Amino acid sequence: MGRAPCCDKENVKRGPWSPEEDAKLKEYIDKSGTGGNWIALPQKAGLRRCGKSCRLRWLNYLRPNIKHGDFTDDEDRIICSLFASIGSRWSIIAAQLPGRTDNDIKNYWNTKLKKKLIGTGAAEHKKPLQSYTSISVFEPSSRTSAYQYGAVEHSYYTTTPIGSLSGYEIFSSSVPSTLLNTSSCSSINNIQEGHNLHNYQVQESSFPRFRGHEAASCTSSDGDGSSSTNQFSYGKDVEHDLQNYVYNGADDQKPYNENPLDYSSLEEIKQLISTNMCNNFFVDENKTDEKVAHYT
DNA sequence: AAAAATCGCAACCGCTCTCAC
DNA sequence: GGTGAGAGCGGTTGCGATTTT
Numbered sequence: 501m502g503r504a505p506c507c508d509k510e511n512v513k514r515g516p517w518s519p520e521e522d523a524k525l526k527e528y529i530d531k532s533g534t535g536g537n538w539i540a541l542p543q544k545a546g547l548r549r550c551g552k553s554c555r556l557r558w559l560n561y562l563r564p565n566i567k568h569g570d571f572t573d574d575e576d577r578i579i580c581s582l583f584a585s586i587g588s589r590w591s592i593i594a595a596q597l598p599g600r601t602d603n604d605i606k607n608y609w610n611t612k613l614k615k616k617l618i619g620t621g622a623a624e625h626k627k628p629l630q631s632y633t634s635i636s637v638f639e640p641s642s643r644t645s646a647y648q649y650g651a652v653e654h655s656y657y658t659t660t661p662i663g664s665l666s667g668y669e670i671f672s673s674s675v676p677s678t679l680l681n682t683s684s685c686s687s688i689n690n691i692q693e694g695h696n697l698h699n700y701q702v703q704e705s706s707f708p709r710f711r712g713h714e715a716a717s718c719t720s721s722d723g724d725g726s727s728s729t730n731q732f733s734y735g736k737d738v739e740h741d742l743q744n745y746v747y748n749g750a751d752d753q754k755p756y757n758e759n760p761l762d763y764s765s766l767e768e769i770k771q772l773i774s775t776n777m778c779n780n781f782f783v784d785e786n787k788t789d790e791k792v793a794h795y796t
Numbered sequence: 797a798a799a800a801a802t803c804g805c806a807a808c809c810g811c812t813c814t815c816a817c
Numbered sequence: 818g819g820t821g822a823g824a825g826c827g828g829t830t831g832c833g834a835t836t837t838t
Binding site for chain 2: 514515516517550552553556557560561568603604607608610611612
């Protein structure tokens with residue numbers, strides 16, 4: 501026996517929203533808010549729509565400050581970077597791009613960005629990349645850490661916890677050579693063209709499934725963006741000198757994501773990793789390929 | 797000019813997770 | 818602890834618009 505439907509599908513309207521419906525929904529939410537109950541909202545607002553449909557329409561289209569179309573190069577880079585790091589966690593990616601929705605980003609990635617990268621990624625490199633490993637550090641927040649591990653688990657990375665340092669959790673992620681030359685991971689190659697992997701990224705991430713702050717939501721996704729984990733990633737090629745290959749003489753030595761987070765809190769760890777750990781870590785290429793095969 | 801193919805995106809579906817009871 | 822309802826998420830679909838043949 502399946503679960504009960506969220507609404508009476510026979511009596512709700514489906515398909516594209518009319519301007520009148522949009523106006524009704526917007527007017528109602530402007531006046532009364534969502535009340536934290538989307539299922540009951542359509543009836544109160546006088547709409548013959550499923551609550552989920554109302555929610556989607558509001559979040560993806562009617563909500564104030566939504567941006568549509570014309571992704572900038574910076575946005576492209578952020579999307580590529582995050583996709584390479586966490587995979588298709590669109591709500592998390594959307595949280596980094598104010599005004600963008602997860603649906604928008606997902607569509608953009610699937611229809612344009614992926615194709616764009618196929619044309620400009622590994623194929624243009626003078627020699628093939630072999631593999632890429634990053635070391636990532638997370639604040640010891642058990643729930644967010646667990647989700648982060650989960651996120652990586654579903655990406656194209658193989659993830660291995662390698663311990664803790666100064667109270668932070670550390671794990672490594674590897675992308676195998678096979679994927680570095682595919683569309684799925686060509687983004688990584690592209691990122692390497694623009695951002696020095698020997699530097700680091702610090703981002704204020706917003707992870708999904710943390711409830712209770714609907715009104716304060718600032719993400720374009722369905723998530724509420726209420727958590728904030730500081731992630732610090734340090735990339736280092738382990739099979740040949742990626743720095744020399746990609747960035748021979750490059751002057752891009754700045755961190756990729758210069759958001760106003762507190763970098764200093766992670767400085768110690770950055771130092772420790774850069775001096776002690778990266779040089780000692782090697783990819784298990786066979787294991788990595790096996791993992792990737794499972795997800796592709 | 798018309799038909800076919802492809803693209804782009806809004807909307808839907810179904811699953812998982814959380815929370816209240 | 819078990820259960821059901823609602824929210825959130827990512828994948829997929831449907832269809833109008835655009836491009837190609």
